[in-house]
Amino acid sequence: MQFKHPEILYALLLLIIPIIIHLFQLRKFQKVPFTNVQFLKELTIQTRKSSQLKKWLTLLTRMLLLACVIIAFAQPYISNSDSFNTKSETVIYLDNSFSMQAQGLNGTLLNRSIQDIIENIDENESISLFTNDANYYNTSIKAIKNDLIQLKHSPSQLGYDAVLLKGKNVFSKDEGSIKNLVLISDFQQKDNILSIAKDSTTNITLVQLKPSSASNITIDSLYISKSTVENLELTVKLRNQGEPIETLPVSLFNDDKLIAKSAVDIEGESSTIFTIPSNTVFNGKITIEDANLQYDNELYFNIDQRESIKVLSINEADDTFLKKIYTSDEFDYSSTPFNALNYNRLDDQNLIVLNELKEIPLSLTTALKAFTDNGGYVLIIPSNDIRLNTYNQLFTNYNLSRFDSINPQEKRVTTINFSHPLLTNVFDKQIRNFQYPKVNSYYNYASNSGTSILSFEDGSSFLSQSENVYHFSAALNTENSNFKNSPLIVPVLYNIGKQSLKVPKLYYNLGEENSIDIATELQQDDILTLVNGENSVIPLQQTYTNKVALKTSDYPNSSGIIAVQNKETFLKNLSFNFSRKESNLAYFDLTNIENATVSESITTTINDIKSATNVNELWKWFVIFALAFIIIEMLILKFLK
Numbered sequence: 001m002q003f004k005h006p007e008i009l010y011a012l013l014l015l016i017i018p019i020i021i022h023l024f025q026l027r028k029f030q031k032v033p034f035t036n037v038q039f040l041k042e043l044t045i046q047t048r049k050s051s052q053l054k055k056w057l058t059l060l061t062r063m064l065l066l067a068c069v070i071i072a073f074a075q076p077y078i079s080n081s082d083s084f085n086t087k088s089e090t091v092i093y094l095d096n097s098f099s100m101q102a103q104g105l106n107g108t109l110l111n112r113s114i115q116d117i118i119e120n121i122d123e124n125e126s127i128s129l130f131t132n133d134a135n136y137y138n139t140s141i142k143a144i145k146n147d148l149i150q151l152k153h154s155p156s157q158l159g160y161d162a163v164l165l166k167g168k169n170v171f172s173k174d175e176g177s178i179k180n181l182v183l184i185s186d187f188q189q190k191d192n193i194l195s196i197a198k199d200s201t202t203n204i205t206l207v208q209l210k211p212s213s214a215s216n217i218t219i220d221s222l223y224i225s226k227s228t229v230e231n232l233e234l235t236v237k238l239r240n241q242g243e244p245i246e247t248l249p250v251s252l253f254n255d256d257k258l259i260a261k262s263a264v265d266i267e268g269e270s271s272t273i274f275t276i277p278s279n280t281v282f283n284g285k286i287t288i289e290d291a292n293l294q295y296d297n298e299l300y301f302n303i304d305q306r307e308s309i310k311v312l313s314i315n316e317a318d319d320t321f322l323k324k325i326y327t328s329d330e331f332d333y334s335s336t337p338f339n340a341l342n343y344n345r346l347d348d349q350n351l352i353v354l355n356e357l358k359e360i361p362l363s364l365t366t367a368l369k370a371f372t373d374n375g376g377y378v379l380i381i382p383s384n385d386i387r388l389n390t391y392n393q394l395f396t397n398y399n400l401s402r403f404d405s406i407n408p409q410e411k412r413v414t415t416i417n418f419s420h421p422l423l424t425n426v427f428d429k430q431i432r433n434f435q436y437p438k439v440n441s442y443y444n445y446a447s448n449s450g451t452s453i454l455s456f457e458d459g460s461s462f463l464s465q466s467e468n469v470y471h472f473s474a475a476l477n478t479e480n481s482n483f484k485n486s487p488l489i490v491p492v493l494y495n496i497g498k499q500s501l502k503v504p505k506l507y508y509n510l511g512e513e514n515s516i517d518i519a520t521e522l523q524q525d526d527i528l529t530l531v532n533g534e535n536s537v538i539p540l541q542q543t544y545t546n547k548v549a550l551k552t553s554d555y556p557n558s559s560g561i562i563a564v565q566n567k568e569t570f571l572k573n574l575s576f577n578f579s580r581k582e583s584n585l586a587y588f589d590l591t592n593i594e595n596a597t598v599s600e601s602i603t604t605t606i607n608d609i610k611s612a613t614n615v616n617e618l619w620k621w622f623v624i625f626a627l628a629f630i631i632i633e634m635l636i637l638k639f640l641k
Helices: 006-024 037-073 109-120 141-149 160-170 320-325 343-348 362-373 388-396 489-500 602-613 619-639
Strands: 076-079 088-094 127-130 135-139 178-185 202-208 216-227 231-241 245-254 257-266 269-277 282-287 298-303 309-315 331-337 351-355 377-381 403-407 411-416 442-445 451-456 461-466 469-472 514-518 528-532 535-537 540-543 548-552 560-566 569-577 597-599 615-617
Touching: 006 037, 037 619, 088 109, 088 160, 109 141, 109 602, 127 141, 127 160, 135 141, 160 178, 178 602, 202 602, 216 282, 216 298, 231 245, 231 257, 245 269, 257 269, 282 569, 298 560, 298 569, 309 343, 309 489, 320 331, 320 489, 343 362, 351 489, 362 377, 362 388, 377 489, 388 403, 514 569, 528 548, 597 602
Parallel strands: 088 127, 088 178, 178 202, 202 597, 309 331, 309 351, 351 377, 377 469
Antiparallel strands: 076 615, 127 135, 216 231, 231 269, 245 257, 245 282, 282 298, 403 442, 411 451, 451 461, 461 469, 514 548, 528 535, 528 560, 540 548, 560 569
């Protein structure tokens, strides 16, 4: 037992006062003669004995009463640990990602967590709390209570390593304080591995909240599976994590108007198809009904009037293969002989193809440099007989490796750079044994520069990219190469054309950096804005001659369809949806986690932290004892004869 005010215990010396009073306040008995002497002697002895007993009991109760009062003022207590008088710091990470929408025994995991924090932490206790998108440092529950109650789910989650690092950085530099870092999450399995390094300065507690059910149905994705002159077929992919469902309603809306409805049987994965008219503006939304996670029960998309990608081919060779690839449904393809080139047409294009020119004059080199600086793309297909210095002069502008000389040796194209953005989603798997295209002659490079997309068997580049320029190292005419008959030519040239103008997709994912080209010509001081109802934001953008490149990351922060406007002029719609990464309800097993304490209850965790520094105060018990001794003294004085 210890005392908050041990100096008051000196007052116990006052207990000597009642003892002194008792010893010197002795009552003297007077003898009275009486005939029966034997009787009087016995009566005197009995009276003295009973009086002495009563006085000693009264003295004892008064001393105990006074001692209890003095000890109560000294405020005695006992501690639960040796660190009871050490400063304690508590930092809490509260996971508010979408997976915390899962239902627990008493509501969603996030709402139950907030309620437990508010109920178990003292209102005025100093704490620090942070979520995936909000920080509350050196504050109290009373100050942030309303913010916690209104806390919304975040579309992205911090990595576990980032959470640990951020939490430790919140603590003060006081090496003598007890540092408690509490991570409250469902600990959903992610790409990063959960591991905790040993740290003797911080007590780490993982509070894993588990949903009552791990089932969930997700609208995974949507894409155009078939396109005709009259109709578009939209395929909706669904995923089910749980028991099979025989009839799941799937609804298609256009501007909140129900267009179609279907029902699917789903066990693991399933899909359904909706048909809509082509060449119509469609602001769509797909919805399902699922009681678990709510954020993935709808998916927004939109289809605007198609913007044709402008492709100009400058020819000194046959361009039939280009006409077959850059068709009128997606491209505005035009061609011109080199000797009839109108330079005024260049700035209005998205992609310019130099189709086997024998030389590139300085005037064209200068015009192409200005064109690419404005965001345009160039594809270079050399001739078998070129003036090297004119090509190399163009290559110098783009840090491309110079052509050295032509090599009249047959080579096969054997290597595909599957990770290059040009070939993303082109192949279902990495092909190693396809029918290799070949060339009969090619140009050697003086050095290696740029990013190789297709390579020969000796590792030298056949098709490479640097900045906005793609270039082959060999002519593609049928006398020199069979590449035109290869299955590679269509996806390669088609994607070069598509990337020259980033046509808006059906939808984009929130929380990711999206690059979107808007085909428009802005006047000086004009700027594009993203408008959602009454809210408008100016995104990052770069203006070119015939387009504006938008970059979105932090905004918008909610799913839906956003309008792109130039002042009050509407240009097009963009759709945004939350990523489906949180939809897979699979969780880490924390039973074997090291260097941390694992708990399933926020209440238990907070009480354990409190008990490490709390004390059991005993002064109330001594007040009760003092009252009890007063009552005992009164009973002794009244009833003890």
